[in-house]
Amino acid sequence: MVEINRSSFGLSSGQLFQLFRDGQPHTKAELAELTGLARSTISLRLDPLIELGVISPAAENSSTGGRPSTQLVLNERAFVVAGVDFGASHAVASLADFSGKILASIETKRQISDGPEVCLRWMIAELKHLLAGQGIAEENLLAIGIGLPGPVEHSTGKPASPPIMMGWDAFDVPARVNQDFNAKVLVDNDVNVMALGERYASYPDVDHLIFLKAATGIGSGIISGGQLQRGAQGTAGDIGHVRVSSGGGVSCHCGNFGCLEAVASAPAIIKKLVADGLPIRNSSDLIDATKRAKVEAIQAVRQAGRDIGEVLSTCVSLINPAVIVIGGSLASAGEHLIAGVREVVYARSMPLASENLLIVQSKVGKEGGIIGANVMAIDYVLDAETIDSMVNALITK
């Protein structure tokens, strides 16, 4: 039995594997030259990766001719990951390969307040169904990324006092899912996951990005220095309860007063318009009204944009992002919301921080949730440590 030293420096199978993440083919000879490792060491490290199937010989390329050494390449279809996005009243489950390509997905209306047992049982059944449909064995599902509509302690995968998720507080999501799948389970709040998805799909080269979701609630995901920032307790980006100047004494469901969410979320805007006599029942009515150029609706959405902009202008001073992306159902209200955001952010921010700042509507929209959940799972699976533990498991089998 060969023991892979996990503390080895830059030379484990998993670390060697990182070279394949560029998607380019490599030969053993080339890797030996590149790393300075002996050919025998290269084989020792690569052979388990080939046995695992995460790298494999590239398709024959007869045109190059005469090259005897085998080209090896990342096998994007070796295993799959799952990305699941739970909203307050909807859920999407999907499978993706290592390139992030969605292989299959299913979407449904579903209340998060039904609790974890019901919601996760649905998810497990659907993932089994999707795997069967693709002809993929369950043990080939290596990781499941899950976005939930509330604060989550990412390190344990447990929701932390989520306001709208009855029965989920401190529920051990990975433990429950692991009763049915022997896969790594990664959980984060939906807005962090959307930030990952938006960056992956639309701004892969941007290292400083704030994604703000404005819908039933208001929250943000922060990518700074190229990393998603979760903070000490995982609540980084939770800006719905920052007090805003127009908030006055408006009471918020969090128990405080004048919070951003209490004045600028979709329910807050609808409540105000209803009080003004407009027949608006839900977010779609509100979006419709702005599209039909109903002036009261446009004014209310624009004011919500200003309130959001007030908080974002502090974020700009603090984080100095290159891009702010606005998503969520309210962002669908045309340019009215973003116009309000821009009005305040550009008025309040220092010139150096705002001169190159982009404030834009989400490009990926709802898709961002499952893209980000899959990206979270893929980043875990392809990490050197994960690959090394797979290699160790193979060798000690």
Added chain:
Amino acid sequence: MVEINRSSFGLSSGQLFQLFRDGQPHTKAELAELTGLARSTISLRLDPLIELGVISPAAENSSTGGRPSTQLVLNERAFVVAGVDFGASHAVASLADFSGKILASIETKRQISDGPEVCLRWMIAELKHLLAGQGIAEENLLAIGIGLPGPVEHSTGKPASPPIMMGWDAFDVPARVNQDFNAKVLVDNDVNVMALGERYASYPDVDHLIFLKAATGIGSGIISGGQLQRGAQGTAGDIGHVRVSSGGGVSCHCGNFGCLEAVASAPAIIKKLVADGLPIRNSSDLIDATKRAKVEAIQAVRQAGRDIGEVLSTCVSLINPAVIVIGGSLASAGEHLIAGVREVVYARSMPLASENLLIVQSKVGKEGGIIGANVMAIDYVLDAETIDSMVNALITK
């Protein structure tokens, strides 16, 4: 001539050198085992490091006895770095070894508004003086970290529209210093540098920390996910110009109204107290007045703390730090400033983000500036890439 492949994977001299940063002795045999590298490769990589002097044989330890292989260890005194802290009206220059130990320092009253030529000429002369005093050759000074009291584009080392630094805008600080020293020059704003120093000296295990300086100006340095966050243009943490609710129409030197700095900086508090008839001329008078329990002074400082707390409560929502450190001259006003900060932050933040949050006075105080400037220089020098380029220079000489 041996060519070191800079793209080599985990195996360059500089990368091998990282193993020595724990300060522990290592033998070649142990490194070969740890890394899987051939003994010959280990020697090939280590010999230039020994020739450079950055690692060297450990002092004889005869008590272990009978061990033939040489113990190698990081040579903390091989080279030195310099840490320089410029304030609005003071400057400190220092030398440190690789462990961050300050070898010598000099402090003086000095106006940053004298401009870069005068200030940097002083700095260069003092560093030469300190080096001579320590008997250290100038070529052994490898990097100089400089903190400046204004925004700096860290990647180029050029101040970016600094409000109080006449003549410094876009001045190429590294180019000027390199006329006299062949050393890497790293420049950042003083508050970022103080954040690095406070963390290094007092909270080495904390990955999420906000350092706020309250003095003539108000600014912050943000360490999130273990990294100092500079943002897209290097202005991250620049929170002096966030609007606060007590700011009303108070005009700020930035051209805007109601900024935090316009109501809660030392000059703003002094102006207010003078208008109320108190004989307060400067920050020391203000601190004295709070220590003599002059109620108007205490009230004014506490209100400044509340104003700062209003902005910090948004920072808590956004960053979710484990520790907030308050430094700068106003922090010396006993607990009054921090009491105001805590009052608002704990009232306004979500329970999950504030239940384990520490809000404390700076422990390192003024020292933080030079500690942080030296840490910035040491981190650069000991980085794998820097060591590799030193090795390349040695080999191609």
